Amino acid sequence: MGILEVKGVNKRFGGLQALGDVNLSIADNVCHAIIGPNGAGKSTLLNCLVGKLIPDTGSVSFKGNSVLGRSPHEINQMGISRVFQTPEIFGDLSVLENMMIPCFAKRDGYFKLNAISDVMAQRDMVEKAEHMLEEMNMANKKDMMASSMSRGDKRRLEIGMCLAQEPSLLLLDEPTAGMARADTNNTIDLLKQIKDERDITIAIIEHDMHVVFSLADRITVLAQGTPLVEDTPENIKGHPKVREAYLGENSGH
């Protein structure tokens, strides 16, 4: 059994069947890519995993526990962190503060009323955040206002914030969307490094086949809300159904 089990999940938006009977099992410690054309239901599927949406039917379980009906912060505390399609960071806070918040969440849980001590006097939290920023190669930006960084840096920061929580499962929603080639390559290297150095499972949604084939151990192809095939990258490359449904338009990469 995988770390994440999705069974028979359906989700409708009015008349639109966004997800139709999705079954998906993500094994521990792999990088699992979910690909498919725009509107295939990839983001909707992620939303069902993190508590942003509740599936109409079906079950989602993480490490054997159901996540359905739990609120996003509870699911996160179970060990699932998510990077969004457009970077979601605390724009009005400094880069260092951005990084400290997940550290506090990891240490103190979903709420702690610590209203008197100075935040910068929490040396262990500051050091952990600074260390994480170093690892993300952005230690020199720690005093910047997060909103003033480039998109690539914001994405990097967001990934770092997720890693600071030491999640078992990291969900990435098109981490290279809208990025320049160089930034994309940097992101690929960063993710490779994360994959190699950490005890972590990665589920990545990606449009860019170059990214997918550089990272994925397994690939699920989603089309019109339903998984078409699931296989290794090598087999997916040659799969006629996939070429037809998806790669046909993107095989240039």
Added chain:
Amino acid sequence: MTDQTEQHATSAAPAASSATQSSTKVLGLGPKDFKLMFLVVVLTMAAPFLLNPFPEGSAMAQFNAGYPDLMQRFVIFGIFAIGFNILFGLTGYLSFGHAAFLGVGSYAGIWMMKLLTMNVIPAIVVSVAVAGVFALIVGYISLRRSGIYFSILTLAFAQMSYSLAYSVLTPITGGETGLQPKVADPRILDGALEAGASPRANLFGLEMGAGFEWQVGNWLFTFNAGYYVAAVVMLVAFYLSIRIFRSPFGMMLRAVKSNQQRLSYTGLSPKPYTLAAFVISGMYAGLAGGLLVAMDTQVGAERMFWTASGEVVLMTILGGAGTLIGPVLGAGLIKYMENILSKINKDILHEWFFFLPDGFENLMVELVYPFIGKGWHLTLGIIFMLVVIFLPGGLVEGGQKIAGMFKRGKDADASKTTPAE
């Protein structure tokens, strides 16, 4: 290829200075905050002098604000605004019903004075506690919504409280007449009053109305016990707010304002954080309400009217929402205008413009008149609009800009005297 460049970049990156930047702290405050705190202490303690710059009997004497009643209002509404700012300035949740907590605090305080003692300590402590419990209920319900719906819910609660206090709850609130301590009240902790004496608020015997005047030349300075009690409470409240701003809790509140989605997907629940901020700011309001009755032992329902809730919003935005000192400045400015500007009348204007030829004198009086006396709200409105449009950071931003101009001036001088190599 890319791998290599990446690794190279990593190794070349300067090792981030993890050297402790914990500069020496006094009272748990960093040097900048300590300076601010020190300044506020000096200003509040010296207020009777600073607010009375004009000699008695001079034409400008009417601009003196150093009399006890007004000085008390400065610090008490300062507390109210400091607390409001913890909610609004940090989390961005705009409550339109905070006067309800002020009012509840006042009623609770008066009841302590009726039942227990005229000593202000129980009155103030119970005001804070009761307002806190009330804020917990109102906040728990209102915080189910955010944005404008949250504001409307708080407004609805406050107006309901006002109506209840005004009519249905008359046995508890005194309805239209309001409440004040009576000679016949039980006051179980106090001894019997002397014949003919009326109950007076005191701090272990020191009456809030007590004080002395000091004549220096033409200047008259008034020192009032009540003001100093309220001022000390305000300093404690201000100190606590600095600590809250700098704490992990304060950082989480700013994170709530910045991006709630990211916060919940980072394993933190925004609700208890905002609720805690709401209750704390409600307790500050209750504290202000308790102090109001400690200084002037009476309360009526109008204290909870929506205009009173709106006033604290104006104070906070005018001074600078989210800044430490801004709300206090805003409260001071509004209370000053309310009490000083509103007292200027036509006769005084005629005196001012007396030096002009008659026609011009009348013209000037007619031009200025709408902005003073009862028209002070008009002036406030204009100032408020100007601040919001040109200084979105409030008076504090204005102060920073002026300070910045001076600094740049100095730097320019410095570069002139020591030419660059």
